[in-house]
Amino acid sequence: MKDEILIKKYLPMTETAYYILLALVTPRHGYGIMQHVTKITNQRVKLGAGTIYGSLSKMEKDQIIVPVEEEDRRKIYIISSQGEKLLELEMFRLQELLENGRKGRR
Secondary structure, three states: OOHHHHHHHHOOOOHHHHHHHHHOOOOEOHHHHHHHHHHHOOOOOOOOHHHHHHHHHHHHHOOOEEEEEEEOOEEEEEEOHHHHHHHHHHHHHHHHHHHHHHHHOO
């Protein structure tokens, strides 16, 4: 899928998409993603199975994540180079928001 189309489709990114892509910097299966996100957000974000598997299916179709292997009927995914570009753009956007918020409070 072309970069411009992916950018329009995914940015600004939902919190769910952001954390899934962030979790997939390391290969993980769906349940592993749910556990990782819960841990790194101090249990603030708890992704449900329906949410995670629907998102993984969409992201795989859009080629921003790719399956790397299957283990005990669990598909293990990793972020693709296109997914990494989207994640970087979102991190830049979030950093800009934070910096502008700090400037506005001075």
